[in-house]
Amino acid sequence: MLAFSHVDSFYDRSHILHDVCLDVPEGKVTAVVGRNGTGKTTLLKTLMGLTDRMDGEIRLDEADLGRQPTFRRARSGIAYVPQGREIIPDFTIRENILMGSFARTDGKREIPPLVAELFPYLIQNLDRNGGVLSGGQQQQLAIARALAAEPKIILLDEPNEGIQPSIVEEIEHVIIRLNREVGLTVILVEQNVTFVRQAAHRFAMMEKGRVVASGEIEDLSDALVHRHMAV
Amino acid sequence: MLEVLFIGLSLGSILLLVALGLAITYGAMGVINMAHGEMVMVGAYVTVLSGIYLHTNIFVAIPLAFIVTALLGLLIERVVVRRLYGRLLDTLLATWGIAILIQQAVRLEFGLSFFGIHIQGLGPGLQNVSVPEVLQGTFTIAGADLNRYRAFIILVTVILSLLTWFIVYRTTMGTQVRAIIRNPKMAAACGIDVTRVNALTFALGSGLAGVAGVMMSGFKTVFPDMGTPMVVDGFLVVVMGGVGSLLGSVFSAGILGEINGLVAAATNDILARAVVFGVVIAIIVLKPKGLFALKGR
Numbered sequence: 001m002l003a004f005s006h007v008d009s010f011y012d013r014s015h016i017l018h019d020v021c022l023d024v025p026e027g028k029v030t031a032v033v034g035r036n037g038t039g040k041t042t043l044l045k046t047l048m049g050l051t052d053r054m055d056g057e058i059r060l061d062e063a064d065l066g067r068q069p070t071f072r073r074a075r076s077g078i079a080y081v082p083q084g085r086e087i088i089p090d091f092t093i094r095e096n097i098l099m100g101s102f103a104r105t106d107g108k109r110e111i112p113p114l115v116a117e118l119f120p121y122l123i124q125n126l127d128r129n130g131g132v133l134s135g136g137q138q139q140q141l142a143i144a145r146a147l148a149a150e151p152k153i154i155l156l157d158e159p160n161e162g163i164q165p166s167i168v169e170e171i172e173h174v175i176i177r178l179n180r181e182v183g184l185t186v187i188l189v190e191q192n193v194t195f196v197r198q199a200a201h202r203f204a205m206m207e208k209g210r211v212v213a214s215g216e217i218e219d220l221s222d223a224l225v226h227r228h229m230a231v
Numbered sequence: 232m233l234e235v236l237f238i239g240l241s242l243g244s245i246l247l248l249v250a251l252g253l254a255i256t257y258g259a260m261g262v263i264n265m266a267h268g269e270m271v272m273v274g275a276y277v278t279v280l281s282g283i284y285l286h287t288n289i290f291v292a293i294p295l296a297f298i299v300t301a302l303l304g305l306l307i308e309r310v311v312v313r314r315l316y317g318r319l320l321d322t323l324l325a326t327w328g329i330a331i332l333i334q335q336a337v338r339l340e341f342g343l344s345f346f347g348i349h350i351q352g353l354g355p356g357l358q359n360v361s362v363p364e365v366l367q368g369t370f371t372i373a374g375a376d377l378n379r380y381r382a383f384i385i386l387v388t389v390i391l392s393l394l395t396w397f398i399v400y401r402t403t404m405g406t407q408v409r410a411i412i413r414n415p416k417m418a419a420a421c422g423i424d425v426t427r428v429n430a431l432t433f434a435l436g437s438g439l440a441g442v443a444g445v446m447m448s449g450f451k452t453v454f455p456d457m458g459t460p461m462v463v464d465g466f467l468v469v470v471m472g473g474v475g476s477l478l479g480s481v482f483s484a485g486i487l488g489e490i491n492g493l494v495a496a497a498t499n500d501i502l503a504r505a506v507v508f509g510v511v512i513a514i515i516v517l518k519p520k521g522l523f524a525l526k527g528r
Contacts, residue, residue: 048420069426070419080420088413099410103422109403149422 001026001185002047002153007056007066009039009046016042016051018209024153024202029179029186031196031217034206035229040189041083043206044155047187048080049073060153074103079146083157083189085138087145089131093122096130096141100148114182115144118174136167143174153185154178160192175199193225205229233375235496236489241381243488244388248443249461250468250480251395252436257466258475259412259432261319262312265327267465268458269334270300270437274444275453276337279358283351288363289449293387296441304437308430316429330458338455358453366449384446391442396477398435408432412475467511473521483522487511 002024009017017039024030032040045051047058049070058066065073074080079100087096094111101109116123119140130141139159146154156175160168176199178184190196196203197217204214205228213224249271256264274296281292307329315322339345340353352358366383369376399405407428410418419425443461451457468487472479487507495503514522 050416050420069424070416071422071424074420074422082417082420086414086417088410088417090413091409095406099406099418099421099423101422102407145421 001061002187003057003059004043004047005057005059007046007054007058009042009051009055010053011042012052016209017046017054020056020209020211022204022211022214024185024187026185027179027183028201029175029188029199031200031203032187032189032206033191033193033196033203033220033225033229035231036191038206039209040206041157042209044080044082044157044187044189047073047078047155071103074149075105077149077152078155079103079149079151079153080155081139081142081146081157081159083161085135085142087130087133087138087141089129091130092127093130093133093141094126097122097126097144097148100145103149103151110148111144112147112150115147118147118177119144134164134167136163136171139163139167139171140174143171147178151184153187155187155189157189158191159188160190160195172199191229193220193229196220233373234377235492237375237377237381238496239489239492240485241378241384241488242491243485244385245443245446246464246468246488247392247481247484248384248388248446249440249465250472250484251391251477252439252443253462253465253469254472254475254477254480255395255399255408255439256433256436257469259408260312260429261317261322262315262433263319263323263326263466264312264433264436265323265462266307266330266333267326267436267440268460268462269330270304270440270458271444271447271461272337272453272455272458273300273303273333274441275360275448275457276353276358276444277441278360278445278448279453280352282360289360289366289445290363292445292448293442296445297438300441300444301434301438305430305434307437308433312433313426313430330462334455334458355455358448360448360453362449380449384449387442387446391439392477392481395435395439399477404428404431467507469521471511471514471521473523476521476523479521479523 004020004022007017007020032043034040042051046054054066057064060076063076097111097115098109122141122144133141159171159175172195179186188200200217203217203220204211205224207228212228253267256262277296277299278289278292281287281295311325311329312322315325337353338355340350343350362380366380369378399408407423410423411425411428415425468480468484472483490510491503491507494506
């Protein structure tokens with residue numbers, strides 16, 4: 001469905017991604033794993049067109065995404081939940097969620113029923129400011145915003161980082177539901193190997209800006225994890 | 232006393248008219264638009280020219296100037312500013328250059344003066360706009376004689392401020408503008424066409440400056456350099472109010488206008504100007520992000 005071929009990506013003059021090739025199959029969860037600073041976040045940003053420059057090709061079905069501006073990529077069905085969530089603190093929860101709907105191609109601006117079902121707390125507090133929410137709730141809000149785009153693919157960048165343990169499980173559950181029940185294709189950047197093995201179908205291991213191993217999740221062996229992720 | 236406060240209010244209104252456009256372009260786009268004052272000047276010349284060639288008055292000039300300056304703003308954004316996003320100092324230099332170009336274009340009558348062709352209403356000289364009779368003279372409230380034209384300026388400012396508020400806070404485009412002010416990358420990742428919204432924002436800001444120019448033409452002489460001090464005033468208001476905050480601009484324009492009016496009434500205009508600068512400096516030192524700072528950038 002989504003394919004990176006020979007992608008190089010840059011911030012100013014820093015060359016971050018080197019010759020990345022990766023296939024993301026439709027309807028599956030693809031986990032991107034690796035130590036800190038190996039280019040996982042940059043991979044997602046490159047996909048959204050948020051790095052300064054890239055070479056190579058990114059294809060979504062038949063379309064060449066790599067040359068399109070960020071908003072077109074969003075409108076072609078890719079929703080991004082960034083690390084640090086990046087919700088807007090002085091927008092209400094409603095405004096934050098509806099921001100995602102600008103990526104809809106039918107021009108509708110509404111909160112999809114799925115969001116109400118997954119995050120009842122947000123729906124009960126639509127007029128409060130996003131900034132008053134706890135970290136975990138903000139993460140839910142960022143996911144709700146992504147879902148308001150009615151995307152085909154959702155990108156999640158360390159969704160459990162810096163979140164109270166009680167909500168981590170809830171969010172993990174939501175991510176698995178989004179894939180298994182809603183049928184979303186998911187790209188998940190994650191450090192927690194246990195969760196990756198539980199949620200993902202495929203994986204890509206990154207090291208120094210390159211994909212050093214990839215395949216079915218069963219192939220993500222302890223030896224591989226030890227070699228590329230142990231600190 | 233009422234007269235003095237009224238004059239202060241009208242001075243504040245003019246500041247706000249100039250600053251409204253800057254508040255949204257500087258706030259939303261991070262562009263220091265030095266040509267903003269020239270938009271004011273172009274708006275004033277639209278009033279002069281429409282009076283000469285269309286025999287219309289200042290009321291007709293308002294929408295006309297808005298359209299002309301908005302289109303000029305759109306052109307500037309398309310041709311120059313668009314290529315310089317994220318490069319604050321470069322936008323400053325480039326728009327300064329544009330400002331000089333526009334000034335000279337008016338002074339040299341678009342270059343025609345080299346060929347001995349003169350367009351009435353343009354050129355290096357001073358132009359005057361006559362104000363329609365309804366706006367001349369004074370009216371009396373509570374024993375105070377208030378100038379009609381100043382009241383008109385205040386009225387137009389209130390209407391434009393409300394209109395701007397409505398656009399920014401109650402329309403889809405406004406939501407997009409506010410999202411871009413706070414987080415341009417995330418706005419784009421949410422499907423907002425940042426380039427297009429920026430272009431429209433720039434056009435809107437320029438159009439507002441054009442209307443400010445129309446109002447200015449009614450009580451000041453119109454000449455090619457008239458915009459230069461305006462842009463300084465505009466930035467004073469925006470920076471003191473807090474970048475990206477409309478409410479901040481409204482308050483700081485009001486405060487600066489009243490200070491200017493009060494001090495000028497008690498002493499003279501030059502001292503008033505010095506006090507205004509002093510107040511702005513003090514506020515920037517005490518609150519570097521302005522009175523109503525956004526938590527964003």
